[in-house]
Amino acid sequence: MDFNDTPEQARFREEASTWLAENAPTDDAFRALPPLEQAKLWQKRKYDAGWACIGWAPEFGGRGASAIEEVIWRQEESKYELPATFFLIGQGMIAPTLMAWASDEDKARFLPPLASGEEVWCQLFSEPAGGSDLAALRTRAERDGDSWVINGQKIWTSGAHFSDYGVIVVRTDPTVPKHKGLSYFYVDMKAPGVEIKPIKQLTGESDFNEVYFTDVRVADSQRLGEVGQGWQVSLTTLMNERAAIGGGFGQMDAVLAMSVAQELEIDGRPALEDSAVRAKIANWYVQESGLKYTGYRSLTALSRGELPGPENSIGKLVGAPKMQAMASYLMDLLGASGAIADEALAAKAGIIQRAYMGAPGLRIAGGTDEIMANIIAERVLGLPQEPRLDKGIPFNEVPTG
Amino acid sequence: MNFEFSDEQQLLREQARGFLSEHCPTSAVRAVLDGDHDWDAALWKKVADMGWTATVIPEAYGGLGLSYYELAILAEEMGRSAAPLPFSSSVYLASEAIQRFGTEAQKSEWLPKLAGGECVATVAMTERPGRLALDQLETRREGSSLTGHKVPVADAAIADVVIVLARSDAGLEACLVPTAQAGVSIEPVLTFDTSRGHSAMTFDGTETRVLGDRTLQVEEWLRLLDGAAVLYAWEQLGVAESALTQARDYALQRFAFGRAIGSYQAIKHKLASMYVKNTLARSNAYYGVWALAEGSDELPLAAATARVAAIQASTFAAEENIQTHGGMGFTWEFDCHFYYRRAKLLSLAIGSEAVWQDRLVSALAEQSAAA
Numbered sequence: 001m002d003f004n005d006t007p008e009q010a011r012f013r014e015e016a017s018t019w020l021a022e023n024a025p026t027d028d029a030f031r032a033l034p035p036l037e038q039a040k041l042w043q044k045r046k047y048d049a050g051w052a053c054i055g056w057a058p059e060f061g062g063r064g065a066s067a068i069e070e071v072i073w074r075q076e077e078s079k080y081e082l083p084a085t086f087f088l089i090g091q092g093m094i095a096p097t098l099m100a101w102a103s104d105e106d107k108a109r110f111l112p113p114l115a116s117g118e119e120v121w122c123q124l125f126s127e128p129a130g131g132s133d134l135a136a137l138r139t140r141a142e143r144d145g146d147s148w149v150i151n152g153q154k155i156w157t158s159g160a161h162f163s164d165y166g167v168i169v170v171r172t173d174p175t176v177p178k179h180k181g182l183s184y185f186y187v188d189m190k191a192p193g194v195e196i197k198p199i200k201q202l203t204g205e206s207d208f209n210e211v212y213f214t215d216v217r218v219a220d221s222q223r224l225g226e227v228g229q230g231w232q233v234s235l236t237t238l239m240n241e242r243a244a245i246g247g248g249f250g251q252m253d254a255v256l257a258m259s260v261a262q263e264l265e266i267d268g269r270p271a272l273e274d275s276a277v278r279a280k281i282a283n284w285y286v287q288e289s290g291l292k293y294t295g296y297r298s299l300t301a302l303s304r305g306e307l308p309g310p311e312n313s314i315g316k317l318v319g320a321p322k323m324q325a326m327a328s329y330l331m332d333l334l335g336a337s338g339a340i341a342d343e344a345l346a347a348k349a350g351i352i353q354r355a356y357m358g359a360p361g362l363r364i365a366g367g368t369d370e371i372m373a374n375i376i377a378e379r380v381l382g383l384p385q386e387p388r389l390d391k392g393i394p395f396n397e398v399p400t401g
Numbered sequence: 402m403n404f405e406f407s408d409e410q411q412l413l414r415e416q417a418r419g420f421l422s423e424h425c426p427t428s429a430v431r432a433v434l435d436g437d438h439d440w441d442a443a444l445w446k447k448v449a450d451m452g453w454t455a456t457v458i459p460e461a462y463g464g465l466g467l468s469y470y471e472l473a474i475l476a477e478e479m480g481r482s483a484a485p486l487p488f489s490s491s492v493y494l495a496s497e498a499i500q501r502f503g504t505e506a507q508k509s510e511w512l513p514k515l516a517g518g519e520c521v522a523t524v525a526m527t528e529r530p531g532r533l534a535l536d537q538l539e540t541r542r543e544g545s546s547l548t549g550h551k552v553p554v555a556d557a558a559i560a561d562v563v564i565v566l567a568r569s570d571a572g573l574e575a576c577l578v579p580t581a582q583a584g585v586s587i588e589p590v591l592t593f594d595t596s597r598g599h600s601a602m603t604f605d606g607t608e609t610r611v612l613g614d615r616t617l618q619v620e621e622w623l624r625l626l627d628g629a630a631v632l633y634a635w636e637q638l639g640v641a642e643s644a645l646t647q648a649r650d651y652a653l654q655r656f657a658f659g660r661a662i663g664s665y666q667a668i669k670h671k672l673a674s675m676y677v678k679n680t681l682a683r684s685n686a687y688y689g690v691w692a693l694a695e696g697s698d699e700l701p702l703a704a705a706t707a708r709v710a711a712i713q714a715s716t717f718a719a720e721e722n723i724q725t726h727g728g729m730g731f732t733w734e735f736d737c738h739f740y741y742r743r744a745k746l747l748s749l750a751i752g753s754e755a756v757w758q759d760r761l762v763s764a765l766a767e768q769s770a771a772a
């Protein structure tokens with residue numbers, strides 16, 4: 001075992017790091033721009049030089065790089081403090097769906113501007129009545145000649161307010177069992193009848209939206225897959241979700257916990273010398289290290305041109321609750337001062353409090369802890385699904401709460 | 402990035418798993434647990450014939466001179482089969498101690514016999530309940546004479562030689578004590594896992610020679626335990642995997658209220674938790690064996706991380722495997738208790754969870770200060 005690149009990988013890393021050193025924007029004028037503009041500027045610069053979406057085929061704006069080269073690129077790019085990305089959902093989840101299901105004409109029209117960041121996409125899946133049970137969604141589309149008329153409501157839509165296009169799964173036939181009556185379209189987010197309302201999260205921030213559709217008209221040519229095949233198309237998008245979400249546990253790690261415990265005292269001694277504190281820190285490190293080296297095992301598989309095993313599926317299920325538990329415990333150590341969120345006054349500039357307030361969202365987004373555990377139990381361990389009371393029943397006859 | 406065992410090593414794993422499923426079925430574990438023996442002597446002979454006891458011993462001393470990667474693979478399979486063998490005592494601890502600290506003469510005398518499996522060795526550290534304090538050992542060496550009491554000592558009754566941790570006026574020492582001599586008393590001690598024999602040892606002016614003819618720095622002994630911790634972690638991982646497999650199989654075949662209990666989320670989530678802990682333990686065990694095999698400075702952190710993860714995974718999987726089985730899991734007849742006993746037994750040897758959590762944080766602090 002070794003952690004080194006093969007000569008070929010090392011050459012690629014060198015090429016990537018050289019280009020980044022020469023092109024990564026660090027100037028103050030750039031930093032002064034609004035975040036979305038920064039992101040678009042950087043994405044376009046990468047695109048023009050062939051460093052955007054490098055795993056995609058050249059005709060779509062990529063360079064046909066291997067999976068391990070994509071990882072190397074991300075590793076090198078993450079060494080720079082670059083603008084937050086606004087393109088993860090579009091490039092990570094929607095692009096693979098377009099590649100698999102869209103017409104050649106649509107691929108040629110939409111993929112290059114998606115790679116260059118000139119057009120941003122969002123994903124319109126969840127609904128008030130359909131979250132973990134996504135296929136229970138109720139937004140309907142009715143056929144009218146060569147077009148469809150969409151009515152209903154989507155929710156938790158990240159980035160809807162700055163997106164140009166969205167992909168949407170809707171019910172086109174309520175008289176058949178729920179998975180069979182769905183169809184999948186792309187929509188123009190600026191079309192008449194699309195209304196976007198930000199959701200204020202418990203953190204006070206607004207990353208998500210409610211999106212209302214009132215008589216929104218889309219052409220039949222905007223359909224991906226057959227009528228009634230929407231569930232299969234959705235699965236393509238969802239399969240790529242894990243790649244797009246996850247990570248994001250930021251600076252909340254065992255080393256930060258150690259540094260907090262070093263600065264505090266319990267009965268006149270550093271809290272870091274307290275055995276209960278040490279046990280907690282050790283357990284968090286075990287989880288971090290376990291995820292890190294699970295990642296290394298997956299990279300090894302990628303590096304050999306194999307598919308990573310199912311062990312990758314534990315990331316969010318371990319990381320999100322760990323972040324919450326760690327933040328909670330570190331605030332306990334801080335005592336009443338743990339409540340202070342003011343960046344100027346709080347320990348570690350308030351990141352612990354922000355982590356605690358943000359953690360519930362991470363435990364829910366992209367599959368709740370409970371759904372992730374079901375996925376592991378069913379797809380990895382081979383346990384049977386729970387019996388479903390709506391199985392085989394026409395959607396419009398399924399009891400609703 | 403190549404963070405995976407080689408094809409040859411994977412082949413060894415398959416071979417070892419096949420061999421142990423044939424020669425160490427759970428009925429073999431049950432026979433030792435039920436009977437009066439401390440081990441399965443016939444199985445030990447077969448394992449030695451396969452060369453497993455010789456794995457990392459250098460060829461100059463009759464060993465195979467392979468790496469810790471191979472030994473880790475064998476350790477996992479030992480755990481998977483809950484083998485009633487002194488593999489951990491003799492291979493991860495005693496052979497390692499002789500190899501690291503012994504004089505040329507001591508190595509030449511003992512390593513070939515340990516490699517060939519005709520001798521079994523163990524290490525005697527514990528004297529009383531609580532954490533092992535290397536600076537407070539009461540077993541004393543003066544001249545060539547050893548006096549003291551060690552309990553419990555795993556596999557002592559079947560050992561030909563014991564490495565006894567003792568102190569002299571000069572400091573900490575590892576004393577070589579052949580058991581076939583007057584002045585060594587070995588009394589059986591009942592533990593909760595009788596598939597691995599344990600004893601109390603009393604030394605009363607026992608003839609001994611000091612390993613390496615020198616005192617040991619505490620750090621030297623701790624490095625030995627770091628290496629052993631990695632190998633224990635692999636063995637515990639094997640136990641954890643067996644417990645998960647057994648729980649999964651039962652959850653598929655046992656029906657309640659008209660359906661397999663594995664279709665209930667309460668059971669699914671329990672088993673998913675086992676899988677998560679086992680996966681973390683496996684990845685940390687990879688890190689541990691990498692640090693051990695490559696002689697990395699990160700060994701103290703990697704070993705403690707692997708050990709804590711393996712303790713947590715194996716005890717959780719063994720406990721929840723019984724819970725998944727319900728009442729049948731609590732019977733002597735079902736095999737669930739083998740893993741329950743072995744997971745806990747291995748977790749208590751060479752320092753329990755809190756000891757290694759403590760060492761993990763110390764190592765992490767040191768490593769982050771150095772970075």
